[in-house]
Amino acid sequence: MGYEYDALPDDPAAYRRRRAALIEAVAALPSVCRRVGERELWLRDPAGPAEGWDEAQLVFGDDCVRLACMTPLSAAVRADLRALPQLLGGARFVDDDGEAAAF
Secondary structure, three states: OOOEEEEEOOOOOHHHHHHHHHHHHHOOOOOOOOOOOEOEEEEOOOOOOOOOEEEEEEOOOOOEEEEEEEEOOOOOHHHHHHHHHHHHHOOEEEEOOOOOOOO
């Protein structure tokens, strides 16, 4: 079973204009372990195993950032995810049912 969340920016137009810079800012977070293409980052606990299912995927879409993960998130990854709304200039997380979510 997996988990999906969306980070919905408070200002979608500003998010779209700044998306490339935002991706670079998020890529500097400690738990980011790899980048795939222009808009996809993967996060893993820096103290955790080098391989396995304990990773989370961030995809920077047209209007929001999608988070997908297969396992519960580590404390290190959750801490970095708590920084995401501020990096986006204000945002809120919702789960796949549209309910408010927090890390």
